[in-house]
Amino acid sequence: MQYLFQPLTSLAFGVGLTLAGCTQVLGDFRVANRDAGPPIEQEAESGADPGSMPEAGPPADVSEPRDRAVADVGCPVGSKMCTGRELLSCGPTGLWQTDVTCPFLCTAGACVGVCPPGMTKCEANFFSTCGPSASWNSGVPCTYVCAASGCGGVCVPGSARCSGVANLQTCDEKGAWQDTSTCPFLCKGNACTGVCTPQARRCSGSQPEVCGPDGAWTDDGPACSAICDLGQCRGACAPGETRCNDRQLETCMNGVWSAVRTCDYICVSQDCRGVCTPGATRCTADTLETCGNNAQWSSAVCPFVCRGAACTGKCKPGNLRCDEKDPKLAQLCNDQGEWVNNATCTYVCAEGICGVCAPGAKQCAGTATQVCSPAGQWLPAGSCANGCTDAGVCAGGGDGGP
Numbered sequence: 382m383q384y385l386f387q388p389l390t391s392l393a394f395g396v397g398l399t400l401a402g403c404t405q406v407l408g409d410f411r412v413a414n415r416d417a418g419p420p421i422e423q424e425a426e427s428g429a430d431p432g433s434m435p436e437a438g439p440p441a442d443v444s445e446p447r448d449r450a451v452a453d454v455g456c457p458v459g460s461k462m463c464t465g466r467e468l469l470s471c472g473p474t475g476l477w478q479t480d481v482t483c484p485f486l487c488t489a490g491a492c493v494g495v496c497p498p499g500m501t502k503c504e505a506n507f508f509s510t511c512g513p514s515a516s517w518n519s520g521v522p523c524t525y526v527c528a529a530s531g532c533g534g535v536c537v538p539g540s541a542r543c544s545g546v547a548n549l550q551t552c553d554e555k556g557a558w559q560d561t562s563t564c565p566f567l568c569k570g571n572a573c574t575g576v577c578t579p580q581a582r583r584c585s586g587s588q589p590e591v592c593g594p595d596g597a598w599t600d601d602g603p604a605c606s607a608i609c610d611l612g613q614c615r616g617a618c619a620p621g622e623t624r625c626n627d628r629q630l631e632t633c634m635n636g637v638w639s640a641v642r643t644c645d646y647i648c649v650s651q652d653c654r655g656v657c658t659p660g661a662t663r664c665t666a667d668t669l670e671t672c673g674n675n676a677q678w679s680s681a682v683c684p685f686v687c688r689g690a691a692c693t694g695k696c697k698p699g700n701l702r703c704d705e706k707d708p709k710l711a712q713l714c715n716d717q718g719e720w721v722n723n724a725t726c727t728y729v730c731a732e733g734i735c736g737v738c739a740p741g742a743k744q745c746a747g748t749a750t751q752v753c754s755p756a757g758q759w760l761p762a763g764s765c766a767n768g769c770t771d772a773g774v775c776a777g778g779g780d781g782g783p
Contacts, residue, residue, distance in 0.1 A: 458472070466482055468481050485497055486515035495516060503529070507521065508521050508532050526555060535556060548563055553684035554684065560681060562679070562681045564671070569596070578592055578596070584611065584627070586604070587606075587608075589602055620636065655675065656678065657672035659672050659674045667682060667686050693718060694718015695718060696718055698717075699713075702732070708730055709726045709727075711724040711726055730757075738753035740757060746761075763775075
């Protein structure tokens with residue numbers, strides 16, 4: 382191995398590194414002085430031509446780790462460079478040594494950045510990506526929901542709509558429509574409504590009635606002169622015949638329909654049936670139960686909470702988040718399914734939890750160095766051979782080694 386020294390401005394290494402201060406011909410490297418003129422003449426071997434230079438060795442073995450190859454190359458004391466995320470400095474012996482593995486990015490001989498390139502986050506309903514320079518871009522506003530994979534959803538969480546004539550849907554926390562309940566009569570204006578099924582018929586005394594498109598009973602023609610039967614005017618009935626007229630169980634007596642009893646819930650097939658009043662609702666935990674027109678309960682799990690016999694709320698109780706308008710405000714979902722302020726963070730709020738440090742800050746933990754993550758949590762950055770200073774860097778230079 383030979384070293385030929387003279388003042389230089391730049392050196393080109395076979396492994397793609399550019400340094401300053403010396404010329405070296407090494408087995409796997411050929412270092413050329415590009416600016417300072419021809420090299421100093423020196424015999425490489427006894428009897429060699431004084432004006433000749435030794436031939437470059439074979440190409441470097443690419444399987445050898447980069448930091449090992451660099452460590453064997455002489456360098457100006459105190460200089461720094463990057464290899465991948467490793468920050469190297471030239472030690473007092475004139476050899477490269479690893480100072481620290483940068484948490485985000487190493488460039489131009491320094492650890493830089495506030496986030497790992499390629500990382501994504503949601504903040505104030507904006508979807509942001511950490512770019513190649515290890516800094517967050519301005520973000521894209523999400524129309525509905527911001528998730529780890531990007532903007533998504535087809536609806537605003539907590540909103541409702543009608544799907545078909547009697548199906549009520551609610552938008553869940555992922556921005557997707559979910560069937561909430563089947564309305565007993567009619568779904569209109571994004572809510573269950575009405576007191577009857579459109580086109581149904583009944584008699585109110587001798588007055589025929591029909592259910593209109595808004596789910597309300599209206600008169601259907603003039604009152605019957607004789608008998609109103611199932612919403613239509615009819616003649617006399619057969620003695621002993623029975624029927625249901627709305628909730629009334631009736632029997633034919635002397636050719637005239639007479640009420641026998643009023644059913645508690647519904648009258649079907651000449652009999653009183655059911656366990657609930659059609660249209661009634663109730664909550665069982667966070668499940669909404671609705672009484673259908675068959676007077677039986679049907680159930681559907683609410684996307685968030687069930688309160689006051691209805692699906693309501695905007696979040697799952699116990700969930701955490703950062704406020705959409707104030708990114709330093711941590712919020713908690715209460716038992717009513719509503720977001721309430723939980724804490725104002727000093728540094729940063731990440732997924733509803735306050736960080737304990739400012740992202741990118743450094744500190745010492747004994748002889749080790751730590752760096753604050755984008756979520757405001759301390760992460761190990763390396764250890765110091767000569768102790769750690771109050772600024773969170775190793776004594777004698779560097780930020781800590783692995």
